[in-house]
Amino acid sequence: MAAPDASDIAQLLERYERPLVRYAMSITGELESARDAVQDTFIRYVRDAAAPRGAGSEKHIEAWLFTVARHRAIDHQRKNSRIIPMPLPEDRPAESPGPDAQAEGHDTESALLRLLDGLTQNQRDVIRLKFQNDLSYREISTITGLSETNVGFLLHTGLKKLRDLVRAEPDFADYTARHSA
Template sequence: MKEQFLLLINSHQGLIQKVGNLYGNSKEDREDLFQDIVLQLWRSYPTFRGGSKVTTWMYRVALNTALTRLRKETKAERFVELGSEAFQVPAVEGGPSEEMAAMHRAIRRLSPVDQALTLLYLEDCSYREIAEVLGISETNVGFKLHKIKSQLRTLISIA
């Protein structure tokens, strides 16, 4: 099987290079894309049944690989283009009350999962929504919220 695959790649490497030339911006990009395509071809080779021409199958895999990579790079570039000014937190007039500040400090002392659950609860999410987001049952949401409320009362009273 390995030998047949390598023969296939050698005889149709021009096809892979065409896709690489089309979607790669530099020599390194084209080489990386070539390797990614060969890897995807190897992964899908055992499932190729010959229902279409080998070149049709290779183009499908190569183009899907290139387009997937392009989408990932495009998403990454969108975030890279944001300057640091985009992440400046606007000043809040007056700031939180002492009670709210104490509540925020107490919430930060909870486990990360309990912090997430508390955030969702404070955002008025239903138990069903919280359960879906966290991957737990609605019953478990209720149990955890009861426990968290008790923990918060204790943490605030100590502070």
């Protein structure tokens, strides 16, 4: 199949680069690694003759991009986990992140999203794919390599645990009272 031209790729970038960077960042935990993973993903899409292309293949293209981005992000996360950070000297104050870094960091995430850290990696993964990217059980199964039954089980247990965390969290007292009424 013919390689996509620059205009096709520009359209794909416009549609998928932000969701992919956000999803990759949920795996790597760091923005620049997530960006590198997504850049690798798009370049591989351009060069891979077996990648889905053309009109009518939007769902296949989306699943392909998320699958490759997930693998790339996991690779980056493993590579970064092997790097041992150098301890700072005690007389040198740690640099505080600038306003841009703070905006890009986790400071802006809501209390509900912080509770996602209480879930397992697989539960977080399928919850983000389902609720953040509106993918079906089948598409999540394709991306993660899990069976559809397993995807359904992880979503069920993940949502149940998240609701339990919300009920136990004092910040969500109003939310719990409103929804249990």
